[in-house]
Amino acid sequence: MMQPKNTERGLKWIGGFKLLIGLLLAAAATGVLAFVHEDVAAIFTKWVNRLHFDPEGRYLAALLEQLNHVEDRHLQVLSGVTFAYAGLQLTEGVGLLMKKLWAEYLTVVATSSLIPVEIYEVLMHFSWWKLILLIVNAGIVWFLIRALKRSPDTLEAMPELETRSAPTDLENPTL
Numbered sequence: 001m002m003q004p005k006n007t008e009r010g011l012k013w014i015g016g017f018k019l020l021i022g023l024l025l026a027a028a029a030t031g032v033l034a035f036v037h038e039d040v041a042a043i044f045t046k047w048v049n050r051l052h053f054d055p056e057g058r059y060l061a062a063l064l065e066q067l068n069h070v071e072d073r074h075l076q077v078l079s080g081v082t083f084a085y086a087g088l089q090l091t092e093g094v095g096l097l098m099k100k101l102w103a104e105y106l107t108v109v110a111t112s113s114l115i116p117v118e119i120y121e122v123l124m125h126f127s128w129w130k131l132i133l134l135i136v137n138a139g140i141v142w143f144l145i146r147a148l149k150r151s152p153d154t155l156e157a158m159p160e161l162e163t164r165s166a167p168t169d170l171e172n173p174t175l
Contacts, residue, residue, distance in 0.1 A: 007147045015096030022089030029082035041067040112141045
């Protein structure tokens, strides 16, 4: 794919970012599996006490109450979904680093599909981290769309496939 130097550099940065996120998510999914068949609330309480936090505090008490309801199947589903998303991120990252056109399309579709959810989250439950995530993902989509429009390898630049019907017995008689 012949693209300007800045576009190649940008694709490498985005690919590396996606690869890093995928590796972190895979590690997190593996870590979640470590808590299967464990008392998650007891482990969290032990951490809270070691860090000298007040387990009777408003937020920690509410979190501990929720952790008492965590079952093995919840952890397994959470881990499975996280592994699946990690796989998507790793696929995007490797594909972009290998300069594959399909990876650019995949990244645009996958990343832009989450933007409405991110906008909702920013509007309903504002936090600076959510806003930063929205801006980064919107920037990635914008950059990739611009790169795809400028790339000579995009689908628009590909020649039309010839559509020919299969020969019939009448067109090609055999005697």
